[in-house]
Amino acid sequence: MKLAILSRNTKLYSTRRLVEAARERRHSVRVLDPLRCYMRIDSDGFRMHYKGVEIAGYHAVIPRVGASITRYGSAVLRQFELMGTFTPNPSDAVLRARDKLRSHQMLAAQGIGLPATVFGDNPDDTADLLSMLGPPPHVIKLNEGTQGAGVMLTEKLSASKGVIEALRGLYAQFLVQEFVAEAKGADLRCFVVGGKVVAAMKRQAPKGDFRSNLHRGGRAKGVKATAAEQDVAIRAARVLGLGVAGVDLIRSARGPLVLEVNASPGLEGIEDATGVDVAGEIVDYVALRYKRIAAKRAATKA
Numbered sequence: 001m002k003l004a005i006l007s008r009n010t011k012l013y014s015t016r017r018l019v020e021a022a023r024e025r026r027h028s029v030r031v032l033d034p035l036r037c038y039m040r041i042d043s044d045g046f047r048m049h050y051k052g053v054e055i056a057g058y059h060a061v062i063p064r065v066g067a068s069i070t071r072y073g074s075a076v077l078r079q080f081e082l083m084g085t086f087t088p089n090p091s092d093a094v095l096r097a098r099d100k101l102r103s104h105q106m107l108a109a110q111g112i113g114l115p116a117t118v119f120g121d122n123p124d125d126t127a128d129l130l131s132m133l134g135p136p137p138h139v140i141k142l143n144e145g146t147q148g149a150g151v152m153l154t155e156k157l158s159a160s161k162g163v164i165e166a167l168r169g170l171y172a173q174f175l176v177q178e179f180v181a182e183a184k185g186a187d188l189r190c191f192v193v194g195g196k197v198v199a200a201m202k203r204q205a206p207k208g209d210f211r212s213n214l215h216r217g218g219r220a221k222g223v224k225a226t227a228a229e230q231d232v233a234i235r236a237a238r239v240l241g242l243g244v245a246g247v248d249l250i251r252s253a254r255g256p257l258v259l260e261v262n263a264s265p266g267l268e269g270i271e272d273a274t275g276v277d278v279a280g281e282i283v284d285y286v287a288l289r290y291k292r293i294a295a296k297r298a299a300t301k302a
Ligand SMILES: Nc1ncnc2c1ncn2[C@@H]1O[C@H](COP(=O)(O)OP(=O)(O)OP(=O)(O)O)[C@@H](O)[C@H]1O
Pocket: 115, 139, 141, 145, 146, 147, 148, 149, 150, 151, 177, 178, 179, 180, 181, 183, 185, 186, 187, 205, 210, 211, 212, 213, 248, 250, 259, 260
């Protein structure tokens, strides 16, 4: 298989591991910086160049595009799709996953559990918006926040209102959720590849915090997700259309609840915590899918 990895930096752990796993399996692999891919769009065909040279003949592409280049990165990924290259995470699925409100709506519509979530635009509606959610504690999350920064816990209604007023004053986008106290500061990252949970880790918040992010001092250890947790993670990835996804769950009294579905989940934390060759799982899945597509194409030609 001739494989491309769309990534801005060849030195990143996840990128390096994917290259390594592909080479071990004797695939040809190249890392392409999506911002150096440029394209011609025409009704008679799609073409792409990279640093002055035509890009052609890639069988599969694994996108590792960061949030900061979502738009351009997904246009490059779509161009690959239009040129007949297989991707485990299509551009439309990546865009869905990046849009928190949209993905929450899509998951809930399929009956997948989430913490109850509200959002609104006008400051005049704040009191009623919070009444739609229920009494505090509340978790307030900035839409652009990651790694736990921008996630706040408010224990009193006056605090929720104060934080929301302050955020509106800064023109920040945010959502408000019920606080799932039973999670006890832990969350569960399920790494889904091709409709299977290939690895899972539990992250535990440091004492005194409810956020389990490793960047906030959380600790990770490999665990086996329960059947119910695996089922929710697999369904969440499928609803968004992702072949590769990091699904974050919290354990609540009413079962596993989805916090987030990440379309470009990092490999370092999960491989360290579990010892699973997650990069190898991804490459094997992509190769298997490509082989099936190639066989089908050959059959229709014959
Ligand atoms: N509704 C909630 N109830 C209890 N704990 C929560 C809730 N939402 C988030 N947490 C805790 O806070 C942590 C950070 O929240 P979250 O994962 O939503 O934001 P983030 O990590 O900053 O952003 P993202 O994961 O979307 O990139 C979670 O890992 C979880 O431990």
